Every structure is written in C-alpha cells, then in structure tokens.
Amino acid sequence: MPDYQAPLRDLRFVMDELLDYPAHYARLPGGEEASPDVVAAILEEGARFAREVLLPLNQSGDQEGCLLEGGEVKAPKGFKAAYAQYVEGGWPSLAADPAHGGQGLPPSLAMVLNEMVCATNLAWGMYPGLSHGAADALRHHGTDEQQATYLTKLVEGTWTGTMCLTEPHCGTDLGLIKTRAVPTDDGAFEITGTKIFISAGEHDMAENIVHLVLAKLPDAPEGSKGISLFVVPKFLPNEAGEPGERNGVVCGSLEHKMGIHGNATCVMNFDGAKGFLVGAPNKGLACMFTMMNAARIGVGIQGLGLTEASFQNALAYARDRLQMRALAGPKAPEKPADPIIVHPDVRRMLLTQKAFAEGGRMLVLYTAQMIDVVEHGQDAAEREQAETLLGLLTPIVKAFLTEVGFEATNEGVQVFGGHGFIQEWGMEQLVRDARITRLYEGTTGIQALDLLGRKVLMSQGESLKVFTKQIHKFCQAEEGNTELAEFVRPLAKLNAEWGELTMGIGMKAMNDREEVGAASVDYLMYSGYATLAYLFARAAKQAQTTLVEGTDDAAFYRAKLNTARFFYQRLLPRTRAHKQAIEAGAESLMALSSEDFGRGFEL
Ligand SMILES: Cc1cc2nc3c(=O)[nH]c(=O)nc-3n(C[C@H](O)[C@H](O)[C@H](O)COP(=O)(O)OP(=O)(O)OC[C@H]3O[C@@H](n4cnc5c(N)ncnc54)[C@H](O)[C@@H]3O)c2cc1C
Incomplete structure (x- = not known):
C-alpha cells in the first residue's frame, strides 16, 4: 500500500520563510488566532488524520466503489466513519465565519490541509470538497433565511453541498441547460430536469445534501443570460431546521468511471423538486462563479496532492529497487545491483515530480495569501490588487497544476517499471484519479481561454x-x-x-x-x-x-x-x-x- 508523510518541513519553508505567513496572518483581522503554535498544531493533526484515517481507505475505496440501492448511495466501507471523525474534529469549520459557526481561521490554512486530504484520498475528499464552495455561494448571495437554514449545517459538516451544473447535452456551454424552475404560490420553485456527473450527489455520509442547481425560469432570456441559481435540499428542513420531508430529487444512477471510484458521481433527477432562488433571477451564473472559483483552486490542489503522493512513493521505491549498475561504476558494490535511484533517467523522473510538487506548493500558498486578503484584508487597494492577481492565477492553479500533476503521477508509474502498472502498488490509481482533474471544473482548454481571453x-x-x-x-x-x-x-x-x-x-x-x-x-x-x-x-x-x-x-x-x-x-x-x-x-x-x-x- 502506498505511504504518505505530509511534507511538513517543506510546508514550513514555504509558509514561514518564503512567504512570511506569520506576518501575513498577523495583518489579518482575527489573524492572531493563527499563531505559529496553533498553525503547527493544526498542520500536525491534519497530517495525522490524513495518514492514519484517510490513507488506509484509499485503495479499498477504489476497489469497492459506491453502491446504489433504491435511490440511496452507500459510500465505500470506512468512508462514513472517517467523515464523522472529520466533523467531530471540527475540520469543516476551520476557516468559516464565526457568525455561521466557523472558527474564523484564514482560508489559506484550510487549503494547506486540503493538500494532505487530496494526497491521501481524493475520492473521499470530494464528499466534503464542494461544501465549502456551496457555503461560499450562499454566504455571498443567499438571503438571511437561507443562510440561517443552510450555512451553519454546511459549516459544521453535518450537511454536505453539491454543485449541479452539467446536463447530458452540456457541460462547458451552460447556456444550453434545459432544467426548468417554475414559481409556486409559496414563493418557492419547482425544479425539473436531469443533471449528470454530480459529485457526491447522493451518499450516506451526512444527514442532508444541499444541492446548488442551475435552472431556467419560464420567461428567461436565451443562453447564459437566462440562468438562475437555486438551493434544493435532499430533505426539506422542518421548523426546527432539521431534515424533514424528502424532496423530489433522487439519484437515478452512478457513473462507472476511470478513477475516483470511491466518490459517487451521480445522475440526479429533479422531478418537481422544491427549490429556492439564490441571488437575483437570471444572474445564477455569476453567483455560481463564486462557487466555481473556490472549486477551481481546490482542483489545482488535487493535482498538487496527487503529485506529492506519487513522488513520495516513487522515491521510496527507487531507493529500494535494485537493477543494473550505475554507468560510472557500482554505487552499492555490496549488493547484487545498485538501487535504481543511481540512474540519471530515474533521477530525471523523480526530480520532475519533486519540482512540480514543491513548485505547486509555492504556487498554491502564494495564491492562498491572496484569497486571505480578498476575504479579510483591511486595505481596499490591497484587496483590489489581490483580487486581480487571484483572477489571473486561478486558471493557472487549476489547469497547470492538474496538467503537470497528471504528468508527475505518470512518471511515478514509470519509476516503478512494470510494477507501476499493477494495482496493488497503488501507483496506477494515482494516475487514474489525477485524470479527472484536467476535466472537471472546466477543462484545461476552458481555463486557458479564461486566462488568455478573459483575464x-x-x-x-x-x-x-x-x-x-x-x-x-x-x-x-x-x-x-x-x-x-x-x-x-x-x-x-x-x-x-x-x-x-x-x-x-x-x-x-x-x-x-x-x-x-x-x-x-x-x-x-x-x-x-x-x-x-x-x-x-x-x-x-x-x-x-x-x-x-x-x-x-x-x-x-x-x-x-x-x-x-x-x-x-x-x-x-x-x-x-x-x-x-x-x-x-x-x-x-x-x-x-x-x-x-x-x-x-x-x-
Ligand atoms: C467524475 C466527474 C465529476 C464531475 N463533477 C461535477 C459536478 O459535481 N457538478 C457538475 O456540474 N459537473 C461535474 N462534472 C462535469 C464536468 O465539469 C464536465 O464534464 C466538464 O466541465 C466538461 O464538460 P463536458 O463533459 O460536457 O464536455 P464538453 O463541454 O462537451 O467539451 C468537450 C471538449 O470540447 C472542448 N470545448 C468545449 N467548448 C470549447 C471551446 N469553446 N473552446 C475550446 N474547447 C472547447 C472541451 O475543452 C472538451 O475538451 C463532473 C465530471 C466528471 C467526469
């Protein structure tokens, strides 16, 4: 089974020495909470959780996959218990606003932990992965009542969120969506349509699932100017704010796919489901962008985590595996052959992985500082500059780190030779899991157009x-x-x-x-x-x-x-x-x- 140690030394180098996080945190309101001691304790505990709880479930989750029975999805064995520990440990609320039950720590700290989650179990990480973005969208665009109903639950992690955009005939071009929202007398809407490829669309790990859904109102203009955003809970909250009546949204089937087998990728059928408008009518795409931008950085971090995981295991193997002698003469004459790490080409592959892991970490933590400033910065000019840079860097984080993440995980297989192709080593899983990161949240081609054209x-x-x-x-x-x-x-x-x-x-x-x-x-x-x-x-x-x-x-x-x-x-x-x-x-x-x-x- 692959192993993993959170790269704490390198993280400290980037955070403390290169980017001066202690001074950065000290300048943020409430940043004193993120004192060096607190940061160190969080990183170490996060590293333990990732290694001891998530990592052992990664291969078994891949092999077992998810099960759909009577509209209910069971996540692989151990996933639910791990999620309970995650919620119990207060991880989902780390960077959320105290007004909604959060701990108010800077967003960057949650991003560091995210690298560890993605390195050890990407499929599991995709269950809570979209809750943060859903909470963000509601925090920015939801009514007070919507925030009171959904935010605290998403923040504490007892409910999870999804992002329902894609339909069978459209993924990139959301102007083509067909899902309809018809107003009802009580001010709500009936949502009808089919969404596909919905990550964590249905599962048994949380008490309720909060779907954020793009749909069109009856009088909506054509194309992307006519899209609205709705919140559609799996269970309609009752008077006490707890899951009540079952809503008309069910998982029709699970996709059989190349990687992240442990994550339920669902076809979701909305059959007159009760939904509530988020933000202004026909402005849904702009609201959804709040969620998508957070999610895009999150996917870049997935590329980074998988790169690090593959590198660590390839390195251990290259130190251990004996094949041939070094070209310049034996390096381990007492052994029947030299370890393959002596060979220049193996070093090329390892260093490529190492450079992308360390470079990716710097890029993520550099970008994370901008997110902190955009969210919490006190100075308007500084916030504006951070926002501009964040806009520029988001497609680079998303697409570059996933492109090189795929290359790096592929090199990891190559270092293992034929054994890399064999399931039990876990290296091929990292490649399969990495492959999706270049696609979802907007393909590399779409990120590239965003960077060059829009930004x-x-x-x-x-x-x-x-x-x-x-x-x-x-x-x-x-x-x-x-x-x-x-x-x-x-x-x-x-x-x-x-x-x-x-x-x-x-x-x-x-x-x-x-x-x-x-x-x-x-x-x-x-x-x-x-x-x-x-x-x-x-x-x-x-x-x-x-x-x-x-x-x-x-x-x-x-x-x-x-x-x-x-x-x-x-x-x-x-x-x-x-x-x-x-x-x-x-x-x-x-x-x-x-x-x-x-x-x-x-x-
Ligand atoms: C495992 C998995 C999980 C997912 N999770 C979610 C989820 O939770 N929620 C959700 O809503 N969706 C989700 N998706 C959907 C995903 O975001 C889309 O698949 C993706 O955005 C691409 O859309 P598409 O598949 O319709 O491809 P298309 O849009 O049909 O694109 C096909 C190809 O054409 C290219 N292309 C399209 N338009 C242009 C253009 N203008 N210029 C250049 N190239 C172009 C694309 O880059 C791509 O290479 C998921 C998908 C998968 C496979």
Whole structure:
C-alpha cells in the first residue's frame, strides 16, 4: 500500500520563510488566532488524520466503489466513519465565519490541509470538497433565511453541498441547460430536469445534501443570460431546521468511471423538486462563479496532492529497487545491483515530480495569501490588487497544476517499471484519479481561454502587468547578486518575453479571433512555467541567504537550490516549445475542413 508523510518541513519553508505567513496572518483581522503554535498544531493533526484515517481507505475505496440501492448511495466501507471523525474534529469549520459557526481561521490554512486530504484520498475528499464552495455561494448571495437554514449545517459538516451544473447535452456551454424552475404560490420553485456527473450527489455520509442547481425560469432570456441559481435540499428542513420531508430529487444512477471510484458521481433527477432562488433571477451564473472559483483552486490542489503522493512513493521505491549498475561504476558494490535511484533517467523522473510538487506548493500558498486578503484584508487597494492577481492565477492553479500533476503521477508509474502498472502498488490509481482533474471544473482548454481571453486580453494586459511588475521588481533587486544570476537572468528575460508574447497574440487577435483559441493552452502552460520560475527564484534566494547565514539544516536548503536549478535547466526550456507553438498561430489548426480531418480512412 502506498505511504504518505505530509511534507511538513517543506510546508514550513514555504509558509514561514518564503512567504512570511506569520506576518501575513498577523495583518489579518482575527489573524492572531493563527499563531505559529496553533498553525503547527493544526498542520500536525491534519497530517495525522490524513495518514492514519484517510490513507488506509484509499485503495479499498477504489476497489469497492459506491453502491446504489433504491435511490440511496452507500459510500465505500470506512468512508462514513472517517467523515464523522472529520466533523467531530471540527475540520469543516476551520476557516468559516464565526457568525455561521466557523472558527474564523484564514482560508489559506484550510487549503494547506486540503493538500494532505487530496494526497491521501481524493475520492473521499470530494464528499466534503464542494461544501465549502456551496457555503461560499450562499454566504455571498443567499438571503438571511437561507443562510440561517443552510450555512451553519454546511459549516459544521453535518450537511454536505453539491454543485449541479452539467446536463447530458452540456457541460462547458451552460447556456444550453434545459432544467426548468417554475414559481409556486409559496414563493418557492419547482425544479425539473436531469443533471449528470454530480459529485457526491447522493451518499450516506451526512444527514442532508444541499444541492446548488442551475435552472431556467419560464420567461428567461436565451443562453447564459437566462440562468438562475437555486438551493434544493435532499430533505426539506422542518421548523426546527432539521431534515424533514424528502424532496423530489433522487439519484437515478452512478457513473462507472476511470478513477475516483470511491466518490459517487451521480445522475440526479429533479422531478418537481422544491427549490429556492439564490441571488437575483437570471444572474445564477455569476453567483455560481463564486462557487466555481473556490472549486477551481481546490482542483489545482488535487493535482498538487496527487503529485506529492506519487513522488513520495516513487522515491521510496527507487531507493529500494535494485537493477543494473550505475554507468560510472557500482554505487552499492555490496549488493547484487545498485538501487535504481543511481540512474540519471530515474533521477530525471523523480526530480520532475519533486519540482512540480514543491513548485505547486509555492504556487498554491502564494495564491492562498491572496484569497486571505480578498476575504479579510483591511486595505481596499490591497484587496483590489489581490483580487486581480487571484483572477489571473486561478486558471493557472487549476489547469497547470492538474496538467503537470497528471504528468508527475505518470512518471511515478514509470519509476516503478512494470510494477507501476499493477494495482496493488497503488501507483496506477494515482494516475487514474489525477485524470479527472484536467476535466472537471472546466477543462484545461476552458481555463486557458479564461486566462488568455478573459483575464489577460480583456483587461488589455493589465492583470498580467500587475504580476510581471512584481517579478520585474524582484529581478531588479537581485540584479547584482551573482550567486543568483543563474535564476534571475533567465527570469528577467522570460518576464519581458511574457509581456511581448501577450501583445503579439493581442495584435493578431484583432484581425482574427481564432488566434486566441489557437494560442490559449500553450499560453497557459507558458504562464505556469513562468510563474513557477518566479517562485523557484525566490526560493533559491531564500535558500542561498539561509545557507550564508548558517543553518543546522543545510542539506534541506542545498536540496532546495538543486530543485530550483533542475527546474530552470530541465523544465523551464519547455517554454521555448510553447512560445514557438503560440507564434505559429492559427493557420494550420484552422486549414482543414471538418471532412478533411478524416481523409485517410478510406482508400
Ligand atoms: C467524475 C466527474 C465529476 C464531475 N463533477 C461535477 C459536478 O459535481 N457538478 C457538475 O456540474 N459537473 C461535474 N462534472 C462535469 C464536468 O465539469 C464536465 O464534464 C466538464 O466541465 C466538461 O464538460 P463536458 O463533459 O460536457 O464536455 P464538453 O463541454 O462537451 O467539451 C468537450 C471538449 O470540447 C472542448 N470545448 C468545449 N467548448 C470549447 C471551446 N469553446 N473552446 C475550446 N474547447 C472547447 C472541451 O475543452 C472538451 O475538451 C463532473 C465530471 C466528471 C467526469
């Protein structure tokens, strides 16, 4: 069975040394609650919960899957008990507003724990995974009564939330949804339609399930301007606010799928179910975006968690597995062969995983600070800047970390050789589980359009400038630091190029909008590597400073410098290929007619 240790040392490096979380927390209202002692205790207890409670259920949950009987879904053995422990431990309420029963700790702290949950049992993590976003949507857009009825329950975790968007004929293009909401005399609505692929749509782990559902009112305008958001509980709350009458929403079937077998992916049939409007009529998509943005960062963290899990197990295996001798002569002459970690190619795979795990962690924790500021910051200008950066980084966190997460988990299988393909080692499960992260919450293609089209070009490049200015300042400050030149020089060049590349696409797009779509995924990946390059340069600077000052843990900092070097020398050059692909433009992509794609099938 795969093992896992929460990377507490690396987390402390990023939080305390690189991003100065103690000072960051001290500036947030109520941030004094997140004192270094409290943070340390939470991280250690979270690490224990993930390793001792969730990890042992990961493989069994994958093999057992979920069971649907008479409209009721049973989660795999042990999931319900683990969830009870999670609620008992107060984990769901960690970062929620005390006004709704939360503990008021900064959102970033919940995100750190999320990495551990995703690394040990993604399928389980998807049950509480959407409650946070559902609570957010209700907190921002729900009426006082809706908040009183649902928020406290979602926050304490006794009820869980879902996000019901997708229908059989539409996932990306939600303007096409057919689910209808008809007003009733009591001010509520009758919701009728079919939603598919609903994560945790039905299960036995919580007392009630709060569905947030997109539907159309009878007089709604066409397309995405005519979508409204409704809250539809599985059990209608009674006078006492407890689950009462069963509502008309049932799970019709469970999807049989490639990964996350332990999570119930449900077809949900709404048959005149009672629902309540959230936010203004026809403004549902905007309300749902509150939930989707939180969920997108959450999916990026899934990519990170799986990368770390795969890396840790591949590393242990590579230290243990004996095959062949090192090219330069035996490294373990007393053994019949050397451990495979001596081989350069195995090291390439391990370092790729390590760089994506450590780089991804920096990116998530950097973004998490912006979420803290957007949610709780006191200074309006600071909040606005954080919001702009958060908007820019959200599609990068979501799509880049899941793309490289899939690559990293695949490399994990490769390190195990044929054994990686065999179920009992658990490495193939990580690949299967990682595969969905590139799809749900908006595919990589859609995140890329969001980044390049909406966030960058629609703001005339302003949102990107907020970030590249920050990178430029760092490069300028370190210009004379010869020890850091191997990072700062290429970073400064890349940072300038990023702006030029963006302008180039913008110019071409003025004549041909297809240029945006043609460039978008390469642009997103380029942006992901550039963002990690900035964070690795800062990490290298921090490591270098600590080594000069003197430390008992020099090996950690030397390893950090080496990972940064590996990233710059072996992964960052991928930006060359992305740049070339972007500059090639739309021509060859758009030249073929739909029919011409199939030439070559028939003689
Ligand atoms: C296991 C699982 C769990 C899920 N959980 C949930 C959930 O809880 N709630 C929920 O509502 N949904 C959920 N989904 C649905 C998921 O979010 C969608 O599958 C996803 O958004 C893609 O939609 P689609 O499958 O309809 O693909 P389509 O929208 O049909 O897209 C097909 C392909 O076309 C591409 N494409 C489409 N439009 C464009 C465009 N304009 N430009 C470029 N490329 C484009 C896409 O990137 C994709 O590659 C889940 C799905 C799965 C498999």
